[in-house]
Amino acid sequence: MNIKGSLPLLVLDALSKGSSYGYQIAKEIREQSDAVLDFQEGALYPTLHKMELEGLIEATTTVVDGRRRRYYHLTPRGEGHLAAERHQWMQYVKAVNMVLGAM
Amino acid sequence: MNIKGSLPLLVLDALSKGSSYGYQIAKEIREQSDAVLDFQEGALYPTLHKMELEGLIEATTTVVDGRRRRYYHLTPRGEGHLAAERHQWMQYVKAVNMVLGAM
DNA sequence: TCCCGATACCTCGTTATGTAAGGTATTATA
């Protein structure tokens, strides 16, 4: 179950804790949310590519145990964007809760 | 700024407080959220029609002050769905916050 | 009087972002 629009925030947040790669990021999001969040590869990889094009993240490809890994890390621009996305997320949640709570 | 997927919940919630109509529902959501939520008519009306087809809401058309109004009210099915949507929303928010909070 | 903003409904084209399913390839395990 994935609400559209929250994946970039989750990716930026994951990379703010150190560089990582697609498969690992997806796994962490799934595990840390007790499998409530479960983004498919068809959402993850295009999002990573888009964020790279936007200059939010940068990548280097390496090979570990014979398997190719594309490690991403935040750019300064990405760091700024993380703060903005965090704020937007909290603001949105607050707004929905205000409406739901209102009588 | 609207995260995709939250509109049906907000509509069901609005109608749980009494019958209402599209224009009014949109206005309430906008006002009660301090304009953070601002769904356009191109999102609102198709969503209302879809929810009616799904049997979550029912409508009656009346005329007030010469203007046509289509009043919606919750069906029993819609009431059950509201509880499910509420739960899903809270579960999702909790999941994202768990991931964001995790180190 | 005339136009504009607010009210009230609607649809259509486009865009964004997800799922499902497929492909390629390697390594570890049953």
Add this chain to the structure above:
DNA sequence: TATAATACCTTACATAACGAGGTATCGGGA
């Protein structure tokens, strides 16, 4: 030996939003 896990990718499709347009009424200000 075959299957799961790791690791990348793409394509077709579905969904749900936005933007912009249309129709129509009513009330208020220039």
